Structures are given as structure tokens and as C-alpha cells.
Amino acid sequence: MLQYTIRRLLSVIPVMFIVSIIVFLIVHLTPGNPAFLILGEDSSQESIEQLEKQLGLDKPMAVQFFDWIKNILTGDLGQSVYSSEPVSQIIAGHFGPTFSLMLISLLLVLLIAIPTAIFVVWKRNTALDPLFISVSLIGVSIPEFWFAMLLVLGFGVAIPIFPVAGYIPIMEGVFNWLYHLFLPAFVLASVEVGLVARMLRDGMLESVNQDYTRTARAKGIKENSVLMKHVFSNALIPTTTVIGTTVAGLLGGTVIIETMFTIPGIGQLLIDSIHRRDYPVIQGVVLFIAGIYVLVNLLVDLLYAFLDPRIRYD
Known part of the structure; x- marks a missing residue:
């Protein structure tokens, strides 16, 4: 290893x-x-x-x-031509909102996609399955900016439940932090949740009628236990790969969502730097995003060995 x-x-x-x-x-x-x-x-x-x-x-x-x-x-990303601040310091100052947004979005994806996929597999061969496929396709196909505008008009203007701009650090209160980030995080999650749920559902359906699941049922193990202990665990490998790409997709989606919701994160920093032609900041931010993407892929590969004991890296 x-x-x-x-x-x-x-x-x-x-x-x-x-x-x-x-x-x-x-x-x-x-x-x-x-x-x-x-x-x-x-x-x-x-x-x-x-x-x-x-x-x-x-x-x-x-x-x-x-x-x-x-x-x-030497660890020096240069200085901003606009503010003369070190690029690494600028990125560090904007990473907190982006990380918070990605964290909440990823939690929403997992909390929605995993139970939904398990329930659909449990109710397989019913009208719920084609309904799930249709809804997941719609979720993947909806443009983020269009869905964000709908939510802003619906829950920020018509029914003002959530704030539509700004960011509150977690140090000022967990509730306010979550309250301000829920709407943009839900927009990001809605695009990725269909993909993760669809992949998990397909992986579980491939395992649900394998020999080891039939053996487990023949031993008298209940269907719920078969789904969770045997089918779900074997479907985690391809699903983990999709979750890894989801993290990268969430990071890329922050460029649009942070601009629309006025969140001072990496995405908005990149857009502002492009408008100002701030070369060092643009280069530093893109290199930083690429580094995170490569690191996530590495962590996903290493996670395979823990999810499946048959996988060994020699």
C-alpha cells in the first residue's frame, strides 16, 4: 500500500x-x-x-x-497584480466558504441518494423503479444556474424562507452558517444526487440475484439484511468512484453558484480574477482546483482496499 x-x-x-x-x-x-x-x-x-x-x-x-x-x-504561487497580496494567502482566505458549501452539498447528496437507491432496490419490479429513473435523469439534466434562479424566485422572493446572498462563517453560529448555505448547497446537490443514486441502484441490482445472495436467503436471512450486508456493500466500489467525481463536480459547480449567491469562495474569486486579468491568481486557483481533483482520485483509489478486502496494491 x-x-x-x-x-x-x-x-x-x-x-x-x-x-x-x-x-x-x-x-x-x-x-x-x-x-x-x-x-x-x-x-x-x-x-x-x-x-x-x-x-x-x-x-x-x-x-x-x-x-x-x-x-x-518553493511554495510561492506569486502575488496578485491587483492587490499585491500573496496568491496562497488569497486562496486560503476564500477556501472556507467553498469548503463549507461542498461539505453541505456532499452530505445532502449522500443523505438523499443512498436511502433512495436502497428503497428503490427494495421495491424493485414496481412502478417506483421507472419513476426513479425519470426523476434521476431530470435531476442530472437540469442546468444549475436555471434551477438556482427558480429556487431564488421561489424560496427567496415569493416565499422568503432562505437568504439568497451572503455567507456567515461557522464561528458565528452553526445554525446561521447552515441557514445561509442550504439553498446554494441544495442546488449543487440536486445535480449530483441523481447520478450517485442511479449508480448505487444499478450496482445493487447487479448483486441482488447473485449466488451469494440466494445462499443468504436460503439460510433464512431476511431480505433487509441481505440488501444491507451483502448487496449494498458490494455496490460500494463503483459508487465510491462516482462520489469521488461528484466532489470534483461540486468544486467546479461552485464557480457558478458562488457568483449567483454572492458567496466569497474560490469560485467567485476565480470569476473576479478573470474579469481583472489577474494572471497569478487565476493560475493559482486553477492549479489548486486541479490538485484537489487529483488528491480526491488518489483517496478514492486507496479507499477501494478498505471497502473490498480482495483488492490489494502490491
């Missing part, structure tokens, strides 16, 4: 290097001059060139890239 973990961690290096190249090229080849945006339309060409030299934007792209990589290897 340790050797496999070390190999996987080493394999992260070329992946992150390729991601850094793609991010750097996309950011720097996009039209827009940060120096011009900072100084404004009335600035002279001399002042723009002076600020570009000060920010290092006058250097060739290859030199800028390798300077950026060299700083990353």
Missing part, C-alpha cells in the same frame, strides 16, 4: 506540470492587459509599459512560465 501511494504521488508531478502549461497558455493567450485594466483608459502608454515591466509582463512568455514554475517549487 505504501509503495503504491508513493508511486501515485509521484505520478501527480507530470499531471500537475501539464495542467500548469495548459493554464498558463490559456491565461496569457487570452486578450486583455492587466496593466491597462489597473491604470484605466486614461493612462499613457509609458505608464502602462512601466507597470508591465514592474509586474514582469514584459518578459517573454517562456521566461514568465519558468519563473512561475520555479516559484511554485
